Amino acid sequence: MTSGTAAPILAGDLLDIDSLLTEEERAIRDTTRRFADDNIRPHIGRWFDEGTFPRELAVEFGNLGLLGMHLAGYECPGTNAMSYGLACMELEAADSGIRSFVSVQGSLAMYSIHRYGSQEQKLEWLPRMAAGRAIxxxxxxxxxxxxxxxxxxxxxxxxxxxxxxxxxxxxxxxxxxxxxxxxxxxxxxxxxxxxxxxxxxxxxxxxxxxxxxxxxxxxxxxxxxxxxxxxxxMLPHAHGLSGPLGALNEARFGIVCGVVGAARDCIESAQRYALTRVQFDRPIAGFQLTQQKLADMTVELVKAQLLAVHLGRAKDAGTLTPTMISVGKLNNVREAIDIARTCRTILGGSGITTEYAPLRHANNLESVLTYEGTVEVHALSVGRALTGLNAFT
The missing domain is CATH 2.40.110.10 (Butyryl-CoA Dehydrogenase, subunit A, domain 2)
Known part of the structure; x- marks a missing residue:
């Protein structure tokens, strides 16, 4: 087999996921990505070090239409679910904590009021929350x-x-x-x-x-x-656990999509590093074991991308089920954290600082792995669907 060189393809672009998206969806994704690049990435290492979240980001997210963006009416943006998922990808590519703020605001708090609240509750809270003036x-x-x-x-x-x-x-x-x-x-x-x-x-x-x-x-x-x-x-239209569990399914969709962004950011960070880090007189990207890691991780990334798009389309069509959400949350978070850890190994000692994203992503994903349904809970949800038997107790 002959050796040669070619322009590298970024991991997130390997399967041309863009071809599956509408022009409006791509525009929302690109706008969110630019905002994250300009306003979050330059500061996120310091925020993580200091353990701080800048409250003023809420209004900026509101100005971008990111808060409750898939809800309709009450001054909410009313975009489709796929657009919301793509925004979550870009926010979590910057940091899981940033995406979590948007998810909790829109898919848990605002969704609960929008879905289960009275007209008075909706009018009082949703416009202010969509604008980021109330958290x-x-x-x-x-x-x-x-x-x-x-x-x-x-x-x-x-x-x-x-x-x-x-x-x-x-x-x-x-x-x-x-x-x-x-x-x-x-x-x-x-x-x-x-x-x-x-x-x-x-x-x-x-x-x-x-x-x-x-x-x-x-x-x-x-x-x-x-x-x-x-x-x-009281929320007049929520009775029993179906209320909070319904809201959690809304938020879990954002997780399914968001962690794809974290995984993509890790791989692309490792790609860039491997192409410039020289050992034994050549970039480490030229070694077979490094390329094996990059290839294996990217195959899992693009599968997670496709799963996220499929679930987004199902959500917009009204056919998304809790079991499908469990499949997405179980697979995409599990693969994202494995990708983050493997990318850290490519970075070597440099990977333990906040100058590089993978270990920060890995630490964050430890929380994402267990919140809004642990790995075990989602596995048992899928198992129940496959067998018809409840193994939770």
Missing amino acids: GCFGLTEPDFGSNPAGMRTTARRDGTDWILNGSKMWITNGGIADVAVVWARTDEGIRGFVVPTGTPGFSAVDVKRKLSMRASVTSELSFDDVRLPQEA
Whole structure:
């Protein structure tokens, strides 16, 4: 076989995924990519080091139409699901924590109000949240109940025409900077959701410090000490666990797409490094073992890209099922974290600093691997679909 040289193809372009997208979808993706390149990438290493998230990004995301972008009405952008997925790819190519902010704002907090809320709740919150002038969070997970939300201990009891909320929530993205929290609690009527302004007496949020993952993201514990809410705070159209689980499926689609961006960024970072890093008088990209790593990772990347596009089209067609979401979340996050770790090996010692993205992505993906459904939970969801038998308990 003859040797030769050719212009390298970026990993994300190998299968010409662009040909599967509409002109509008590509334009939204490219606009988001430019914003990330200009406004996030130059600073993300420092934000990660310092463990900070710049709150002012919310308004900039709102100006770009990234908040609640796949929701219609109430000053929301109303794009299709595929466009939202592509935006998530570009945001997570910069950092998972940044994408997580947008996902929680739009697919958890805003979606819950949009799907289950009253007209008054929608008019009060959605326009401000779409503009980034109000930040939302989603309170479901508790210190002792994550994968089993049916065991939640947070309660809401009636007191005349009001509700009294007590309990706590843990690992809540955006909690410490939120203006409003969508909180799920056990009542005499079953699981119900409440729209809780964070300035309500008895509400408090304490940020989680000393994180090794998702450092450019706010993660908090929420506490409710006799928080008095009017009857109008309840989400009228959410009954039981179907409410929060429906919102989680919305957010999981963003994860399925977003982690593809993180994986792509890792491979392209390793590509660039391998083409310039010289060992034994030639770039390490010219060694067979390096090319084996790049080839294997890129094959998994393009399969994840195709899966994300397929699920996006299914979501827009109204045929997306929870099992399909589980397949996407299980596969794409698992492959993305393996890609990030392998890319770090190509970078060698240079890969342990925030100057290069793969180890930062790998650390972030450790959280993505377990939040909104662990690997095990999604595997059992797929197993249940294949066998008809529930192996969760």
